[in-house]
Amino acid sequence: MDQTEYHQIAEKYLDDVYRTVYCCCKNKENAEDAVQNAFLKLINTKQTVFNDDEHIKRWLIKVALNECKNMWKSFWHKNKIPFDELDTDPEYRDETHEELIEALDKLPQNYRTVIHLYYYEGYSVKDISMIVGISESNVQVRLKRARDKMKVFLGEE
Secondary structure (H helix, E strand, C coil): CCHHHHHHHHHHHHHHHHHHHHHHHCCHHHHHHHHHHHHHHHHHCCCCCCCCHHHHHHHHHHHHHHHHHHHHHCHHHHCCCCHHHCCCCCCCCCHHHHHHHHHHHHCCHHHHHHHHHHHHCCCCHHHHHHHHCCCHHHHHHHHHHHHHHHHHHHCCC
């Protein structure tokens, strides 16, 4: 496979492969690594004969998904320590706010993210919109829903 042909294939299928793998990895960095490894394997493959473009696309997706699965099985992934099991607490965790932190931990990830960025990092709704990649109105909706859920968790009306 020559360089021109490789670039055409990369331009044509990169987004499709990435989107598919991202659903499996649920992490941008792992998805990018898996896609990169799949395209590297495409460059280095000598034995596989591709029938058509669709065959190349299916091959890339399959290899990238396998790369993602391999990451999940890796020693590093299996042996990392969850955040809540660390010996030291982050600066914002102390006994006076433990009930609040426990309520925050119950929120879905998308709500925790906007709450953290808004209250702990001090970002504006506009900034959060750009960071998370959603509209400003969606940020406001998530903040409102997160606050409502927090009230329920904390037993406030």
